Every structure is written in structure tokens, then in C-alpha cells.
Amino acid sequence: MQFEIRKKTAFHDNKAPIAFSDALETGLELAGSLKQLKAGETLYFEADSDDYCYQVVSGVVKEYNTLEDGRRQVADFYSEGDMFGLSEHCEQLHTAEALTASTIRCYPRAALMQAITATPSLSSSFLQTLMTRLHRTRERMVMIGRMTAMQRVASFLSRLADDQSVREDVQIVMSRQDIADHLGLTIETVCRALTALKREKIVSMKSARVFTIINEDALEAMVRRPQKRVH
Amino acid sequence: MQFEIRKKTAFHDNKAPIAFSDALETGLELAGSLKQLKAGETLYFEADSDDYCYQVVSGVVKEYNTLEDGRRQVADFYSEGDMFGLSEHCEQLHTAEALTASTIRCYPRAALMQAITATPSLSSSFLQTLMTRLHRTRERMVMIGRMTAMQRVASFLSRLADDQSVREDVQIVMSRQDIADHLGLTIETVCRALTALKREKIVSMKSARVFTIINEDALEAMVRRPQKRVH
DNA sequence: CGCCGCCTTGACTCCCTTCAATGCGAGTGG
DNA sequence: CCACTCGCATTGAAGGGAGTCAAGGCGGCG
Numbered sequence: 001m002q003f004e005i006r007k008k009t010a011f012h013d014n015k016a017p018i019a020f021s022d023a024l025e026t027g028l029e030l031a032g033s034l035k036q037l038k039a040g041e042t043l044y045f046e047a048d049s050d051d052y053c054y055q056v057v058s059g060v061v062k063e064y065n066t067l068e069d070g071r072r073q074v075a076d077f078y079s080e081g082d083m084f085g086l087s088e089h090c091e092q093l094h095t096a097e098a099l100t101a102s103t104i105r106c107y108p109r110a111a112l113m114q115a116i117t118a119t120p121s122l123s124s125s126f127l128q129t130l131m132t133r134l135h136r137t138r139e140r141m142v143m144i145g146r147m148t149a150m151q152r153v154a155s156f157l158s159r160l161a162d163d164q165s166v167r168e169d170v171q172i173v174m175s176r177q178d179i180a181d182h183l184g185l186t187i188e189t190v191c192r193a194l195t196a197l198k199r200e201k202i203v204s205m206k207s208a209r210v211f212t213i214i215n216e217d218a219l220e221a222m223v224r225r226p227q228k229r230v231h
Numbered sequence: 232m233q234f235e236i237r238k239k240t241a242f243h244d245n246k247a248p249i250a251f252s253d254a255l256e257t258g259l260e261l262a263g264s265l266k267q268l269k270a271g272e273t274l275y276f277e278a279d280s281d282d283y284c285y286q287v288v289s290g291v292v293k294e295y296n297t298l299e300d301g302r303r304q305v306a307d308f309y310s311e312g313d314m315f316g317l318s319e320h321c322e323q324l325h326t327a328e329a330l331t332a333s334t335i336r337c338y339p340r341a342a343l344m345q346a347i348t349a350t351p352s353l354s355s356s357f358l359q360t361l362m363t364r365l366h367r368t369r370e371r372m373v374m375i376g377r378m379t380a381m382q383r384v385a386s387f388l389s390r391l392a393d394d395q396s397v398r399e400d401v402q403i404v405m406s407r408q409d410i411a412d413h414l415g416l417t418i419e420t421v422c423r424a425l426t427a428l429k430r431e432k433i434v435s436m437k438s439a440r441v442f443t444i445i446n447e448d449a450l451e452a453m454v455r456r457p458q459k460r461v462h
Numbered sequence: 463c464g465c466c467g468c469c470t471t472g473a474c475t476c477c478c479t480t481c482a483a484t485g486c487g488a489g490t491g492g
Numbered sequence: 493c494c495a496c497t498c499g500c501a502t503t504g505a506a507g508g509g510a511g512t513c514a515a516g517g518c519g520g521c522g
Contacts, residue, residue, distance in 0.1 A: 145415030184376025
């Protein structure tokens with residue numbers, strides 16, 4: 001038994017959603033093979049990804065890079081409908097791993113690319129997806145580069161709630177370590193920020209993986225203002 | 232009179248270069264209007280960019296975001312051949328500004344997109360460009376999130392040299408503030424890191440904007456190892 | 463119960479920021 | 493030609509936010 005997450009909405013791409021996958025499936029018979037993953041299972045390591053692109057059918061997947069010394073940076077979390085494994089010839093160790101039991105569709109890269117470039121409608125939505133992704137990655141770069149730990153954690157919670165379209169019992173499918181690696185922080189700092197938010201009665205937590213936003217304005221204020229004092 | 236930069240190679244996209252622009256120019260008559268900018272001039276502010284995409288014909292341009300409190304994050308520097316202004320509906324203040332006197336080609340966004348999606352070869356190279364860009368942005372996210380000030384500055388210098396394909400008299404067209412905003416540091420920390428590199432005889436500087444790599448191995452080592460002690 | 467993984471908390475250190483002053487080169491005008 | 497100014501770069505001192513190291517706490521499962 002494990003936490004079940006709401007699958008109604010994708011983690012990202014609220015605006016440019018699953019139209020792409022629909023087009024892919026209906027427009028041509030490229031439908032890649034399906035792959036089942038248990039929670040914690042690895043989908044690919046670095047070079048493996050060169051030959052395939054992936055799409056989440058169900059579940060949540062994290063994609064991350066590892067530096068020589070073992071530090072990790074989680075590039076992104078993907079859920080239902082999201083395509084991933086798009087970047088290529090990586091110099092760094094690059095991995096994708098299931099957070100929950102997941103089903104993944106695997107497309108042969110070369111064939112997929114050919115299909116996309118040959119089909120204007122596909123090409124258009126794929127371009128859109130990539131541009132949105134690029135834009136979002138940049139926003140997160142700003143976040144990591146210019147925001148305090150408190151701001152990063154607050155905006156992370158805020159985004160989780162938005163993605164799940166709930167304010168109560170928002171599910172946190174990833175571990176503290178994953179969050180830390182996503183935000184460019186340490187696990188301890190993430191904990192302390194969460195504790196501070198609880199102390200200030202801005203959020204409450206039913207368990208370590210489920211929270212409720214009590215004071216949304218205050219949470220937004222946290223994101224805006226360079227609030228200090230995580231300890 | 233002002234510093235002249237080597238224009239032989241683009242700042243980025245060494246691998247997926249100007250083929251795109253060639254295709255654009257020859258393949259169809261979409262050639263957008265040209266715009267001349269003096270050093271320091273602004274090409275666009277946020278929403279302005281929604282209707283156009285741009286390409287550097289000559290010169291160097293920086294693209295950056297500004298937070299409410301005035302802190303900035305330089306998304307990227309672009310030079311000859313690079314396309315930019317691709318991300319859309321930004322929530323943040325988003326600006327592009329010329330670093331040197333520059334010539335920019337402006338494409339109407341909608342028409343450009345249509346042309347791209349309708350032309351497989353264009354579509355292919357544009358996709359390639361976007362994926363490369365995405366990949367690079369992620370690498371920089373890792374850098375900002377997990378590297379020390381010293382590592383960031385060292386890898387920045389290293390990249391400058393690579394892009395210009397020189398080891399001596401490498402030109403730094405951007406100000407210290409731009410570098411700091413690009414690396415997620417303060418201007419003072421950048422200076423101190425540079426001073427440390429000079430002190431250790433790893434680089435030497437003819438002037439504040441021109442440097443030479445004396446000990447390349449040591450510079451690479453700086454990038455690899457979480458070297459401390461910027462002071 | 464007792465182990466195990468994950469999470470939380472505490473104390474201390476240190477890198478980077480902040481605040482502030484000085485240096486330096488180019489352009490200007492007396 | 494030199495004094496002055498203005499923007500950018502450099503250096504110094506002090507303080508703080510996040511990292512590091514280490515010790516529990518908590519929940520699930522055999």
C-alpha cells in the first residue's frame with residue numbers, strides 16, 4: 001500500500017497538455033512500447049536515453065543529474081502526459097527514476113523525431129511543449145539563483161498545490177532528499193523551512209508527506225519577499 | 232572605440248550552429264527586418280517579446296529576468312547566429328539588451344512558427360536548437376544550485392575561452408555585474424574569485440575585460456573539485 | 463519488539479553577502 | 493596637460509544564511 005496521488009492534473013504543462021499525446025496516438029501508429037516501473041525503479045542511466053524518448057502514462061517520475069562527488073540536481077518531476085528524456089548527449093550522469101509505481105511509454109527517438117518534423121500539427125505542439133519547458137526551467141534557475149531557502153520551499157509547496165488543484169491534503173510524492181535536490185538545498189534546510197512554515201501557522205501537516213495550506217496569502221508573501229530566518 | 236570580440240564562433244551552439252539561419256534565409260522569404268542596437272540599448276521588455284523572435288546577426292546580446300526587488304538573473308548571452316526570445320507568456324519581467332553594438336533580425340513570431348512547423352528540415356533543426364538550449368540551461372541550473380562561487384567563475388571563464396577558441400587574450404564582453412547575475416552571485420564575489428585565480432597564477436589579466444589562461448589543468452581542477460576559499 | 467529508512471532538530475562552521483571605502487581608466491572641460 | 497568626474501572594478505570588515513556533523517524521533521514492517 002502506498003500514497004495515491006491525484007492524477008487529474010499533470011504536474012506541469014497545465015496549459016499545453018495532453019493534446020500532444022493524443023495526436024501521437026491517433027495521428028500515426030508510432031505508439032511506443034509500454035513499461036511498468038515500481039516505485040524507486042530506474043528507467044535509464046545517461047547514455048541509455050540517447051535512443052528513446054519517454055512519456056508518463058501514469059505515476060510520477062523524477063529526472064536528475066549527478067555530479068562526480070555524488071551531489072544531485074533533480075531536473076524535474078513528470079507526471080501523467082508529460083514527455084521527458086528529450087535532452088541529448090549529456091556530459092553529466094543523467095538518470096530517470098520512478099517515484100511511484102508508474103507506466104511509461106517508450107518511443108524510439110529517431111522515428112519519433114522524424115514523425116514530428118514531418119507532421120505540422122505534431123511539430124507545432126512539440127515545439128510548444130519544448131518552449132514551455134525551457135521557460136519553466138529558466139524560472140527555476142532564477143529561483144535557485146536568487147531566492148532564499150524559505151522562498152524556494154514556499155514556492156515549491158505552492159506549485160504542488162496548484163498542480164493538484166487543492167489546498168487541503170496536498171500530497172508530496174517525493175522524499176525530502178528529492179525536494180532538496182530539486183531546489184538546490186540540503187535536506188536539513190528543507191526540513192527547517194517546513195518547520196518554520198508550520199510554526200507560523202501558514203501550513204499544517206497531517207504527515208510528512210501530506211500538507212494543508214492554512215494561510216495562502218502568507219505563503220505567497222513568503223515567495224515574494226526575501227523572508228529570512230529558516231532556523 | 233570599443234572592445235572588439237571575435238565573431239568567428241558563436242557563444243553557444245557550437246554543434247548545432249547556423250544551419251538553421253541558412254535554411255531560414257534560403258528556404259523561404261521570411262527574412263525579418265533588421266534592427267541596429269548600440270551597446271547598452273534595450274531590445275525589448277517583457278510582453279513586447281510575445282510577438283517576435285530574434286536572431287543575432289552581429290554583436291552580443293544578454294537576456295535577463297528581473298525580480299520585484301531588483302535582483303536580476305541573466306538567462307543567457309547570445310552571439311552571432313543564436314536565436315532568442317523564444318519563451319513566452321512570462322510572469323516575470325523579461326528583457327533583452329545589447330552588450331556591444333549589434334544587429335538583430337526580427338521575425339514575426341506567428342509567421343515564423345508556421346513556417347517552421349510546415350517545413351520538416353526547419354522543424355528538425357529548430358527542435359534540435361531548442362533541445363540543446365534546454366540541456367544547456369539545465370547544466371547551468373546544476374552549476375548554480377550545486378557549485379561554489381569559485382567553481383562557477385572558473386567554469387564561466389573556461390566556457391568563454393572555449394567559445395572563442397582561444398587561451399590567450401580571451402575577451403570578456405560583459406560587465407562584472409552581468410557575470411554575477413548570470414552565475415547567481417554578487418559582483419564582489421566574482422571579483423574575489425577572479426583575484427584568487429590571478430593570485431594562484433591560474434589566469435592572468437591584461438585588463439579587467441581580457442584574460443589569459445596560464446594553467447588550464449588547474450582551472451579544470453577548480454571546476455571539478457568543490458574548491459573553497461574565495462577570500 | 464526491534465530494526466530500518468526517512469524525517470526532524472540542535473550546535474557549530476563557513477562561504478557568501480552586505481555595507482563601505484578605495485582604485486582605476488576614459489572622457490571632458492578648463 | 494592636468495584636474496575633475498563618472499562608471500566600473502577591486503578590496504576590506506563584519507554578519508548571517510545555509511551547510512555540515514551528529515543525535516534523536518517516528519512510522520512501517522518483519
